[in-house]
Amino acid sequence: MKRVLLTGIIAIIIIFTFSACSSLADIGSAFAQRLSSNKNQTTQNDNQKAKDNKTQKKEENKVKTPPRDVLKAGDKGDDVKDIQDRLNKFGYKVDEDGDFGEQTVYAVMDFQHRHGLTTNGIVKGATLDDLKKDPTVDVMYQPVAQVISNANAENVESIVNQANIKSYTDYLVFVSISQQMVYIFNGSSGNWKLINSFQCASGTGGTPTVLGNFFVGIKGPQFESGQAILKYYTQIQGNYLFHSVLFDKNGNLLDGTLGKSASHGCVRLALENAKYIYDNIPIGSGIWIK
The missing domain is CATH 2.40.440.10 (L,D-transpeptidase catalytic domain-like)
Incomplete structure (x- = not known):
């Protein structure tokens, strides 16, 4: 009778042991997955942070292009937009799009004509200097128009x-x-x-x-x-x-x-x-x- 009881106890211990090992294995597997997931997330965060730092550094090191001394047909940029803004202050109606197109060329030519400058549509030297001055009535774009009615x-x-x-x-x-x-x-x-x-x-x-x-x-x-x-x-x-x-x-x-x-x-x-x-x-x- 004692031998039978002992055998049953040993069997229970063995069953419990295998069951416990299985549970521990499952727990260990889940823990390992969490570790792997956390590691991947950390790596992604590090990569994004490095990318953001690189972008920020690039922006900090970016140097704004200085205004050019000569601007002509076909040029584009903020300095062209500045010239267009100055022309408009003299009464012209130029699109301030930063594109030195035909519209801007003609406006520059008319500006040069009114200022007694060489009429070539190129902004440089005296043309650029006069554009930087305040507008006066004698060189404004708009003459007075009297409408005829008949x-x-x-x-x-x-x-x-x-x-x-x-x-x-x-x-x-x-x-x-x-x-x-x-x-x-x-x-x-x-x-x-x-x-x-x-x-x-x-x-x-x-x-x-x-x-x-x-x-x-x-x-x-x-x-x-x-x-x-x-x-x-x-x-x-x-x-x-x-x-x-x-x-x-x-x-x-x-x-x-x-x-x-x-x-x-x-x-x-x-x-x-x-x-x-x-x-x-x-x-x-x-x-x-x-």
Whole structure:
């Protein structure tokens, strides 16, 4: 009887031992998994911290690009945006996008013209110095515009407003070859208002005036063509210009023809009208010759 009891006790001990070992094994396995998980999390945290430190160090070491001494067409950056902001303070309407595109080039050219500088659209030297100055009335972009109100004005306005002509300024020039007339508008696309009009003389059949859409380019007080002096020229495209009727070198009138084809391709105007465009129509203004 004692032997049977002893055998049962030994069996219970053995069963308990195996059961306990199994439980301990499970506990040990779970503990090991937690250790592994904690280790992986620690590694991830360390990696992220190292990455953040690297990014922070990179930002701290990043040096801001200094403003350039020369800015021209195609340049981009904060220094271009600064130039655009300065142009707008002088009355221009340039997008401050940091892109030295066509709009900015024309605004710089007009600014240079009003300041008596070389009209090349490049910001450097005297151009940059003058842009840093405070604006004054005599060099502001915006001349005063007097709107014309009559039946003919409404008709011409309707023509240009339906044509959707692009302009980088508040001004637009329309040349009607059939009428031998020049019309000047103030406003914006689809809302142009006639402010001036006058006769012209376009190119002859052998040397016709170029047709199409253009922008006011460089300007100058005068140039020579053979024995003739042409005053107050404003570029249309290439060698096609608005300019005065012909004078000799002593200032005497050589040819004052207006109202019909007479030029070598340019658009001739009375002296006061050539000066009007020269003085009042900003570089970059749209031109439509039809």
